[in-house]
Amino acid sequence: SSEASWFDRDDLRTSFTLAMSAMYKAEVPLYGDLVRIVGDVNQSTLGSALDPKVMAMRYGDVAASRLDVERHGAIRLGTPHELRTVRRIFALIGLYPVGYYDLSPAGLPMHATCFRPKTETSLHKNPFRVFTSVLRPELIKDPRARDLALDLLSKRNIFSDELMQLLSLGDAQNGRVTLDQGRRLVAEAMKTFSWHGTAAASHDDYQCLKDEHPILADIACFRSSHINHLTPRTLCITSAQDLMKAEGLMVKDRIEGPPARSCPILLRQTSFLAIEEPIKFLSAGDSPCDSLVQGSHRARFGEIEERGAAVTPAGRRLYDELLEEAMAVAARSSEEPSPEEFDKLVETVFEKYPDDWSELRSRDLIYCTFEATSKGMEARLPKQSFHLEALLEQGLVEAFPMTYEDFLPLSAAGIFQSNLGSKSPPRETQASPDLAGMEDVLGARLDDADEIYRAAQAESLAKCASKLGIEVY
Numbered sequence: 001s002s003e004a005s006w007f008d009r010d011d012l013r014t015s016f017t018l019a020m021s022a023m024y025k026a027e028v029p030l031y032g033d034l035v036r037i038v039g040d041v042n043q044s045t046l047g048s049a050l051d052p053k054v055m056a057m058r059y060g061d062v063a064a065s066r067l068d069v070e071r072h073g074a075i076r077l078g079t080p081h082e083l084r085t086v087r088r089i090f091a092l093i094g095l096y097p098v099g100y101y102d103l104s105p106a107g108l109p110m111h112a113t114c115f116r117p118k119t120e121t122s123l124h125k126n127p128f129r130v131f132t133s134v135l136r137p138e139l140i141k142d143p144r145a146r147d148l149a150l151d152l153l154s155k156r157n158i159f160s161d162e163l164m165q166l167l168s169l170g171d172a173q174n175g176r177v178t179l180d181q182g183r184r185l186v187a188e189a190m191k192t193f194s195w196h197g198t199a200a201a202s203h204d205d206y207q208c209l210k211d212e213h214p215i216l217a218d219i220a221c222f223r224s225s226h227i228n229h230l231t232p233r234t235l236c237i238t239s240a241q242d243l244m245k246a247e248g249l250m251v252k253d254r255i256e257g258p259p260a261r262s263c264p265i266l267l268r269q270t271s272f273l274a275i276e277e278p279i280k281f282l283s284a285g286d287s288p289c290d291s292l293v294q295g296s297h298r299a300r301f302g303e304i305e306e307r308g309a310a311v312t313p314a315g316r317r318l319y320d321e322l323l324e325e326a327m328a329v330a331a332r333s334s335e336e337p338s339p340e341e342f343d344k345l346v347e348t349v350f351e352k353y354p355d356d357w358s359e360l361r362s363r364d365l366i367y368c369t370f371e372a373t374s375k376g377m378e379a380r381l382p383k384q385s386f387h388l389e390a391l392l393e394q395g396l397v398e399a400f401p402m403t404y405e406d407f408l409p410l411s412a413a414g415i416f417q418s419n420l421g422s423k424s425p426p427r428e429t430q431a432s433p434d435l436a437g438m439e440d441v442l443g444a445r446l447d448d449a450d451e452i453y454r455a456a457q458a459e460s461l462a463k464c465a466s467k468l469g470i471e472v473y
């Protein structure tokens with residue numbers, strides 16, 4: 001038999017990312033404008049004196065991936081079968097489910113995971129990931145809307161036959177595909193994530209779902225699971241937001257995530273608001289001669305992200321506490337603060353979050369990788385055990401903050417909300433997260449992001465120690 005030439009999984013992910021990007025730019029021309037704006041800002045930021053550690057997190061591996069390649073996208077799925085099948089597609093391009101995001105506190109009848117690369121090597125080659133949410137029908141209050149959504153979803157098939165065949169081939173070939181199969185896989189997968197200008201529902205049904213929750217209409221009324229945004233990275237989100245406004249884009253009224261800092265943590269994001277697009281709806285009548293009903297739908301937007309350091313559980317607790325504190329202060333004030341006032345408030349509250357790399361590390365608030373410095377190598381240390389703090393202090397080892405590779409549920413909720421056209425009604429339901437339900441559907445355990453960061457940190461420390469020929473404690 002002839003030797004098959006397998007498509008490298010990371011390269012296949014890059015093909016997938018580029019195909020998504022090309023499709024989205026063609027479908028949403030405004031997104032092309034956003035990419036150009038971000039590119040301009042990135043070029044001018046490149047010339048400025050940015051802390052190299054900050055640059056490394058925002059830029060990623062310049063040699064390995066192009067600056068303008070998207071960093072993430074998002075899809076909203078309707079059924080367990082859709083999630084299971086998407087998991088199979090993503091596994092072939094090296095994306096695995098990491099982390100559980102409960103979206104019910106934001107009033108969304110959904111939960112989510114992040115499909116992303118897990119190893120340092122893969123993340124460096126192309127960190128593209130997909131925020132993937134799925135409907136939890138049990139959280140839809142109105143039985144009529146729930147039945148309608150489930151009925152519409154039961155009738156659709158968002159995967160082509162050829163795609164399903166390729167997935168089976170992938171299974172039979174130990175999770176790999178050939179160059180030719182890979183190219184076809186990307187092309188067929190695009191169909192699943194493309195936009196359909198004709199709905200699979202009548203306008204009345206669409207409206208019924210929309211009245212219950214706008215997200216329901218988006219999830220259940222179409223024949224595909226359209227990608228709802230793509231997100232390139234920006235080296236300076238503040239300038240990019242300003243330029244978006246200056247160019248007349250309708251943008252979110254504030255940047256989600258932590259305030260601007262010298263030592264950025266986690267993830268800051270903003271977007272242009274979802275555009276209103278014409279949709280043809282099925283006629284409600286029985287006669288096939290009834291003409292299609294013209295309407296519109298808002299779902300698709302363009303987003304930018306600026307990444308900072310991955311934080312430890314302690315770092316995350318502090319972040320959550322401070323954000324909550326800021327929101328509590330805002331809630332107590334007699335008038336709702338303007339976006340600018342709220343930003344100011346957040347900034348003030350976050351003065352309590354250390355803003356110095358070595359303090360962040362020594363207080364165990366962030367994850368780091370470690371490298372032996374040239375001074376460290378030249379020191380020819382005796383084969384003994386050394387205290388990490390002493391090595392760092394003497395400049396024999398240097399710590400670098402690890403990039404945060406995941407999402408923030410509260411920011412995600414803010415992104416969802418600003419793109420739904422209306423604030424989702426506050427829900428008094430005491431919905432609880434359903435991690436087990438998600439894992440059940442996936443047929444696999446969700447990886448824990450913290451375990452991945454912790455292992456990467458330990459591995460990097462071990463490598464550094466072995467390079468220096470010492471032990472580190």
Ligand code: OOG
Pocket residue numbers: 073074075076131133228269303407408411412413415416
């Ligand atoms: C996903 C929103 C979450 C992010 O960047 O936080 C997200 C959605 O609107 O479907 O992509």
Ligand code: NI
Pocket residue numbers: 072073074131229231303415
């Ligand atoms: Ni996003």
